[in-house]
Amino acid sequence: MMMEITTTTTHEEDPNANNANGGDSLETSNHSSQINNSSSGKPPRNLSLMRHCTSSAFLPDSEYDVASFGFKSPSEEKSKFLPIFRSGSCSEKGPKQYMEDEYICVDNLSQHLPPPHSFPSPAAFYGVFDGHGGIDAASFTRKNILNFIAEDSQFPNGLKKSVKNAFVKVDHALADSSSLDTSSGTTALTALILGRTMLIANAGDCRAVLGKRGRAIELSKDHKPNRTSERLRIEKLGGIIYDGYLNGQLSVARALGDWHIKGSKGSLCPLSSEPELEELLLSEEDEYLIMGCDGLWDVMSSQCAVTMVRKELMQHNDPEKCSRALVKEALQRNSCDNLTVVVVCFCPDPPPKIEIPRSHRRRSISAEGLDLLKGCLNNSIRANKSQEETLCCLLIYMLEVLTSHNASLPSKISLLKILPDISLGSCPIFKLGPVLFSKFQCEESTMFGKQMNATPSPSPTLILTSTQLLKFLTFALQNNL
Secondary structure (H helix, E strand, O other): OOOOOEEEEEOOOOOOOOOOOOOHHHHHHHHHHHHHHOOOOOOOOOOOOOOOOOOOOOOOOOOOOHHHOOOOOHHHHHOOOOOOOEEEEEEEOOOOOOOOEEEEEEOOHHHHOOOOOOOOOOEEEEEEEEEEOOOHHHHHHHHHHHHHHHOOOOOOOOHHHHHHHHHHHHHHHHHHOOOOOOOOEEOEEEEEEEOOEEEEEEEOOOEEEEEEOOEEEEOOOOOOOOOHHHHHHHHHOOOOEEOOEEOOOEOOOEOEEOHHHHOOOOOOOOOEOOOEEEEEEOOOOEEEEEEEOHHHHOOOOHHHHHHHHHHHHHHHOOHHHHHHHHHHHHHHOOOOOOEEEEEEEOOOOOOOOOOOOHHHHHOOOOHHHHHHHHHHHHHHHHOOOHHHHHHHHHHHHHHHHHHOOOOOOOOEEEHHHHOOOOOHHHOHHHOOOHHHHHHHHHHOOOOOOOOOOOOOOOOOOOEEEHHHHHHHHHHHHHHHO
């Protein structure tokens, strides 16, 4: 069955526009029909509980320091870099009956907020709002949150305070409105950029990921009830977590709205509307920002998304096509939720090619390749194949060891060192039979040389290079799982 994917690219906001949704021109009819058809009594959807783990592409430390993205180095302080914003977005209902996501893209904030508002230039604002229990809360938040920020007395000098106040004001407005369903709620993820300063605010499980020279830097944390800090906060306020759900009802620990859970205004409630903030100074190495709802991150790691966007930009330099590619890939990976993605580029030019030293290349696998292998492994585990399930666990462990960018791997690796607690004679990878090894040898005759015979199980002292082992793991996956 064909699925229509609706996309839009924003380059410059129309000062006469009635609202700031970058997708209004193409999605108004779809959204309005969905709003009219959704019933106020529809129960909140089951938000997904799991996310795939994040893998990292290998880059040498000299190329990039993972821990320094919030640090203002002397070179950054003196930099004359100013971002030029280009954004693209894509929103798709997916297999859900209702579309409950909303988003906003404002590439030129000075046009959207004319005088008397004054703030550094260039300035932009983006947001993704993942609704549940109907679209009321997400739609209201999209239409009003930017105005609440701009009208705050602390804006723009007290930026963090203004954004926090805006989240609380939207939450209270949802409680006060008589025309909105009080059982409707939404997560909220916003990015406000003034000059080179970018402030990410998040309440819920949408995620913002920065692409920094090919590396994925997560700028927001998923507010799941089982997250340690959230669990402690929830339990301190008298809440309970049942099967990963807050009070047995929501799989997020923070959201706007949901006043049927929060009760009366002013009372302490385990479901918080306060956002977590992350502020950083943009530099020339910061290439693009990806903002997406959990429908994307449930089936794709942050690094995989960054890798995909970078490749797309190098091909066509179009953030709209990038957002569409991410949504399409998520659908192909069987995402079971609404999908909304916003891609924001900070430069008019496509990302430059990154040259990785040859010595590092020999000891690593691309993050995209690792994600593809893990996807195959996960599919096999879900198929409940007992022998393959054990094999999958072993392969994932080996792949993680081989691809860790912090590991200093020798030129050759002993299988005994990778699997210290497993007897190779009983290991499922060697119970697949001599046929597999014979076939593998025929296709990769130079892989093992004289170290392995075609028929019997290999010697426990078998030594392979990391490249050889990775090739064999890939071969095993393709031919046996």
